[in-house]
Amino acid sequence: MSAPKLLLVEDDTALAELLEYRFASEGYEVRTSADGDEALMMAAEDTPDLVLLDWMIEGTSGIEVCRRLRRDKATAHVPIIMLTAREAEDDRVRGLETGADDYVTKPFSPRELLARVSAVLRRVRPALAGETIETGDIKLDPVAHRVERRGRALQIGPTEYRLLKFFMEHPRRVFSRSQLLDAVWGTGSEIEERTVDVHIRRLRKAIALDNARDPIRTVRSAGYALEPV
Amino acid sequence: MSAPKLLLVEDDTALAELLEYRFASEGYEVRTSADGDEALMMAAEDTPDLVLLDWMIEGTSGIEVCRRLRRDKATAHVPIIMLTAREAEDDRVRGLETGADDYVTKPFSPRELLARVSAVLRRVRPALAGETIETGDIKLDPVAHRVERRGRALQIGPTEYRLLKFFMEHPRRVFSRSQLLDAVWGTGSEIEERTVDVHIRRLRKAIALDNARDPIRTVRSAGYALEPV
DNA sequence: CATTTTTTCGACAGATTTGTGACAATAAGA
DNA sequence: TCTTATTGTCACAAATCTGTCGAAAAAATG
Numbered sequence: 001m002s003a004p005k006l007l008l009v010e011d012d013t014a015l016a017e018l019l020e021y022r023f024a025s026e027g028y029e030v031r032t033s034a035d036g037d038e039a040l041m042m043a044a045e046d047t048p049d050l051v052l053l054d055w056m057i058e059g060t061s062g063i064e065v066c067r068r069l070r071r072d073k074a075t076a077h078v079p080i081i082m083l084t085a086r087e088a089e090d091d092r093v094r095g096l097e098t099g100a101d102d103y104v105t106k107p108f109s110p111r112e113l114l115a116r117v118s119a120v121l122r123r124v125r126p127a128l129a130g131e132t133i134e135t136g137d138i139k140l141d142p143v144a145h146r147v148e149r150r151g152r153a154l155q156i157g158p159t160e161y162r163l164l165k166f167f168m169e170h171p172r173r174v175f176s177r178s179q180l181l182d183a184v185w186g187t188g189s190e191i192e193e194r195t196v197d198v199h200i201r202r203l204r205k206a207i208a209l210d211n212a213r214d215p216i217r218t219v220r221s222a223g224y225a226l227e228p229v
Numbered sequence: 230m231s232a233p234k235l236l237l238v239e240d241d242t243a244l245a246e247l248l249e250y251r252f253a254s255e256g257y258e259v260r261t262s263a264d265g266d267e268a269l270m271m272a273a274e275d276t277p278d279l280v281l282l283d284w285m286i287e288g289t290s291g292i293e294v295c296r297r298l299r300r301d302k303a304t305a306h307v308p309i310i311m312l313t314a315r316e317a318e319d320d321r322v323r324g325l326e327t328g329a330d331d332y333v334t335k336p337f338s339p340r341e342l343l344a345r346v347s348a349v350l351r352r353v354r355p356a357l358a359g360e361t362i363e364t365g366d367i368k369l370d371p372v373a374h375r376v377e378r379r380g381r382a383l384q385i386g387p388t389e390y391r392l393l394k395f396f397m398e399h400p401r402r403v404f405s406r407s408q409l410l411d412a413v414w415g416t417g418s419e420i421e422e423r424t425v426d427v428h429i430r431r432l433r434k435a436i437a438l439d440n441a442r443d444p445i446r447t448v449r450s451a452g453y454a455l456e457p458v
Numbered sequence: 459c460a461t462t463t464t465t466t467c468g469a470c471a472g473a474t475t476t477g478t479g480a481c482a483a484t485a486a487g488a
Numbered sequence: 489t490c491t492t493a494t495t496g497t498c499a500c501a502a503a504t505c506t507g508t509c510g511a512a513a514a515a516a517t518g
Binding site for chain 2: 076
């Protein structure tokens with residue numbers, strides 16, 4: 001399984017290094033920035049799976065970073081855990097309103113933060129936490145790299161697996177062919193858009209059961225979506 | 230998702246370039262003009278989603294541009310944020326009276342302006358921010374690209390979807406055929422006006438339910454409007 | 459009531475978009 | 489090395505959508 005990618009935005013160097021070390025040793029891939037604008041750039045370049053955001057950083061404030069992350073389509077759904085020094089109620093409230101998923105009040109133990117991160121990831125993108133995702137009657141176990149539907153194991157190729165996993169992480173949402181290319185094939189892949197159609201067909205075939213409805217919805221002139229049956 | 234279109238009216242070239250760059254990198258589509266009359270022409274050609282209007286521009290004054298935008302049916306309801314250099318109370322009051330939606334006092338940070346723009350757009354056109362819109366008994370989810378009425382999913386073609394979405398973003402308002410052509414088909418589409426009628430009919434058919442009233446009102450010799458049931 | 463204007467409706471051919479099977483190239487595994 | 493899977497593209501078929509007409513219906517006008 002691929003290591004969850006964290007983006008840590010923290011200008012206290014000592015704390016940042018400590019956390020970086022602890023998370024790395026727990027199997028996370030961590031990148032750090034002390035500066036809000038830089039962090040936003042890093043997030044834009046390579047979308048992280050979760051952002052740890054200090055509320056009190058220099059330059060662009062934490063709340064603003066949060067807003068901007070939410071506003072950009074690519075990072076709009078990345079979970080954010082804010083690290084706040086203040087006990088101040090309204091800071092937390094404002095944070096959660098702005099779209100943070102959870103907060104941790106300083107001082108905190110690395111262990112506590114690890115637990116929160118794991119919890120948020122489990123809730124938002126179960127596959128990253130190594131947990132089985134279930135959408136409708138389809139179950140996907142990212143650790144075993146196995147997919148089953150109504151108890152029956154499905155045989156499914158690598159690309160179709162990634163495609164299905166992506167869909168299951170964002171059920172009901174419509175994705176254009178180019179969005180799917182970016183998400184499943186990687187940004188900048190120079191692949192024909194129509195190729196997506198072919199893989200959709202292969203995926204449909206792979207997850208088809210005699211008496212089950214096709215859970216993949218074609219949205220004409222827009223793209224495809226996975227609808228839980 | 231289509232990028233929100235902004236029209237920036239600002240004669241301070243340096244500021245204009247800065248803003249243009251920042252907004253572009255946030256996913257907006259920006260056109261700029263330093264001149265009031267030119268700006269009005271641009272707005273007429275391709276209706277923007279929001280206008281950023283400097284109050285103190287050369288030639289036609291900001292307040293006049295604002296008035297004229299409000300007077301033209303096509304741009305009457307486009308939100309306007311005015312950029313005012315003065316702290317002067319009466320300038321802001323006059324602006325809001327003339328029909329501006331919000332104001333930002335110079336000097337301001339691009340960040341602050343971004344926040345205002347986002348807030349105004351969210352308030353005025355939720356679908357641009359990916360929120361579901363609800364008009365009467367019809368619900369439209371732009372993310373899932375799905376329309377339902379009284380809980381029942383509707384089957385609806387691409388053009389009818391765009392048409393309905395536009396109507397739902399501006400309920401109760403009457404639009405002429407040429408306004409609809411501009412908004413739904415795109416400016417400069419060389420399509421027969423009568424064609425709108427046909428798509429209205431198709432939309433009516435698509436959203437019809439046995440026991441429900443037709444929510445689309447025909448306004449003879451003027452156009453069509455969506456009336457929440 | 460007859461006339462004029464405007465809108466609705468059904469039909470249709472052409473255009474777009476999507477589904478599908480086949481195929482060569484490449485990668486992976488035995 | 490030899491087999492077997494997987495991948496990305498095509499070309500063609502199938503499905504769906506589009507823009508226009510012209511006739512019929514409805515609404516205003518006088």
